[in-house]
Amino acid sequence: MTSTSAARSLHGRFNRLMMLLLKIFIIGSLLLSLAAEMFSNGADKPPPFISWFSWLEFATAIFVIGVYVLYRPGRKRWIAAASIVSLAVTGLDLLYDQGVRGVGTAELLALGLLMLFSVRHWDALPGRWVAFANGAAVMLIGFRVFADNLETAFVGGTVLIFLAMMTMIGFGAYLRSLDKLRRETQEEVRQAERLELAREMHDFVAHHVTGMVVLAQAAQVTDTDPKKAFADIEEAGLAALTSMRRMVKMLRNDDGGAGTNPLGDLAQIEDLVERFNREGTDTTCFISPELAGSAVAPEIAATAHRVVREALTNVRKHARGATRVRVVVAAASGNGLEVSVRDDGRAARGRLADSGGGMGLLGLGERIEAVGGQLRAQARPEGGWETAAWLPRVTTVPG
Structure with a gap:
């Protein structure tokens, strides 16, 4: 193999390796964030892992992260399932006072990543409503994350969540426009x-x-x-x-x-x-x-x-x-x-x-x-x- 062919092959392998490392880094960061949130103490409250409800939130976060890891184009039903499960757990959290800080930061980040796919594959089954359900899950999860600071951190945190979500929506819309342009050209x-x-x-x-x-x-x-x-x-x-x-x-x-x-x-x-x-x-x-x-x-x-x-x-x-x-x-x-x-x-x-x-x-x-x-x-x-x-x-x- 000549140096040109070897360089081209090496370049392709390097790109694939970088994409794999990026995804591993994102998944690792989500899991570390979830573990830190689960086992860290609050200012005046015990760590969430002592509550059975926190373990339900933990399982929900793992499910949402798993949907992000395994998502492929055409599987938007799994985004819908992740959004609905997240909304249901957030609703239960509002009704049930578990006495500890809510768990939801890692889940919030994973739902934000899924928002990109919801918008990019806007017209894919089961429908456009998935993006709205995904957005609702992202915005309402703030009641879990900021439950201990509703008076001080809730407003600012919600604004930050909204801005981050709009960024993902914009990026997803950009990728969707590129996909549409390619289809029209074809x-x-x-x-x-x-x-x-x-x-x-x-x-x-x-x-x-x-x-x-x-x-x-x-x-x-x-x-x-x-x-x-x-x-x-x-x-x-x-x-x-x-x-x-x-x-x-x-x-x-x-x-x-x-x-x-x-x-x-x-x-x-x-x-x-x-x-x-x-x-x-x-x-x-x-x-x-x-x-x-x-x-x-x-x-x-x-x-x-x-x-x-x-x-x-x-x-x-x-x-x-x-x-x-x-x-x-x-x-x-x-x-x-x-x-x-x-x-x-x-x-x-x-x-x-x-x-x-x-x-x-x-x-x-x-x-x-x-x-x-x-x-x-x-x-x-x-x-x-x-x-x-x-x-x-x-x-x-x-x-």
Whole structure:
């Protein structure tokens, strides 16, 4: 592994380690705060642990912290449960004078963290009311925390709690806006891709139907065996139906999207590489003669062209100092073809390897899967980046 690949891998591990350490620090702080509150003496009152009700509050705090630790998007019902349990215990605390200081600081902090998720996933089930229940639990828990100082600390403490809660609400709203922007961008890309696919469907079907017409015309003016002529027309018709089914599948795919670009084929890949080469990067292209002499289905050829175009675009955007790019389109096992684009560049900050892939690469993967292929995009052990795709090589009947 080169120093570039090793540095990129180390950077990713470091980020994951820092996030893990941050979460451990938060959880540890909550548990230490809960223990200190449970076993510390008040000014004129014994520690809370002598009261059975304090242990109920302790269990509630552990439950709320556990919800924070285990929360994942889509599990907002657990936030609702934590908020309702907290409200119920606060209500019981107001009714039951246990004679010791209430326990609730750690629970308050955990509920504040859950408020961020309540707002960020505002529309998730079971509904928006969860955020309001969460906010009520945060604000009312002050009756437990400041029960011993209602006249002096209650007002100031409540104001501080309110300000902290508004900060978490603001941060959650900001993250929600980023999520919404990403969804809207994906939707726009998906709709644009559908329009492009609709235009491609016309070209593909026209290609196959034209071949069927040519076969029928040839059968009329030659001594071709009728059974052979009908078999050829049938094969061309089946190819047309297969092409149309693939395109319809891509049009119906709600998660698709790869941007709009002109329709291309294998012959145009060399032109694409030549234009890229003129921009200053040593780029070579090899297309297997076996493929050049065979009839590759139009939608497969267009997808191969899209793979090369997207890969070269990513080289230009993300591969710093790339001096060599190799494009290979070769026959592969399983009656397929493999398209690969490899570079020797150094990863720019925020490259696809670190971000998990851009919109174009994500949509490209969807498109390749729709035609029965597989995409592989990863760092090369010897340095640089590789984008490769295996595609089924579906042959059509020559006209």
